[in-house]
Amino acid sequence: MEVFMKITFQNLIEMSEDSNDTTNKIISKTILENLMKGKFLNQNEISKICFVSASTVTKFSQTIGFSGYREMMFHFKNEFLTFSQNKQSFRETNNFKNLEEWIFRNRLFINTFVEEVSKAEKINIFYSWELANSAQVLYEILLEKNKKAFIINHNQVNVGFLDNSINVFLISGKDNRTLKKIHSEAKKQVNSKSFTMASKLSGLVEISDSHNIMYDMKDDFSNGLHRNVASQLLMLEIYKKL
Known part of the structure; x- marks a missing residue:
């Protein structure tokens, strides 16, 4: 699971740095910026910010190995919370x-x-x-x-x-x-x-x-x-x- 999380997070980063202004770049960039602040936006919030449909956000989640947006954010949130707990005992x-x-x-x-x-x-x-x-x-x-x-x-x-x-x-x-x-x-x-x-x-x-x-x-x-x-x-x- 840890290796899988590193791969999916890296996929998110690579999409955000795409040289073309694609829909995937816009979505991944928005998700990353909020993840770095510990914010976990829901699918409707991402749709509004990126001016895309909810189905487009679902397809984006599937491109990096998840069944949908909710599952993707569940995994990222778990990783973030685990890391936050580890920080307390550094x-x-x-x-x-x-x-x-x-x-x-x-x-x-x-x-x-x-x-x-x-x-x-x-x-x-x-x-x-x-x-x-x-x-x-x-x-x-x-x-x-x-x-x-x-x-x-x-x-x-x-x-x-x-x-x-x-x-x-x-x-x-x-x-x-x-x-x-x-x-x-x-x-x-x-x-x-x-x-x-x-x-x-x-x-x-x-x-x-x-x-x-x-x-x-x-x-x-x-x-x-x-x-x-x-x-x-x-x-x-x-x-x-x-």
Whole structure:
């Protein structure tokens, strides 16, 4: 069941990152954004938000292996609730230890990031949909610290916008073609600096260092919800130092 949940969640992510504005992309993106906030919309709510019929939502659920929308949300809700219960006992489990060790290993990144952001005029945040919630947390932290920050729609960005700024990339999953192109362009900007937090599957980070972090926690943190928790704990460390 755990493997099945990872596959279906990954299917949801891949659909949300489709390069075409398909109905499945709109539905999956809406579901993901709400799942990341712990919201479990019913079928009628999804239909209204996405301007589609209830039968279209049912067909969408069937494409990722469920008999219907209700069954799909039942499974996602169970996974979310199980994870929430596990979070309450983090300090007594290896999960919390794994996370603490991961953050400690990346203290060079945290310190460098804080130092560069402290003197930066502009910070751009690019993200995969799986890490949308984490991107929003970082954005709000920077605003609170009176920084000029932007969350960027990477499908509409002008390359010139990357110059004279710090470009932050939060990337998870394998289907991030547009983001990878922007990441490559950002690296070429001589007057800018890039910081990358990426999953191993993305292929963007081979080793963690002062400007790059890999989501290389143990298997306990191998899915999207867990990576968001890890990211937000990392953001908390950054917040305390800024």
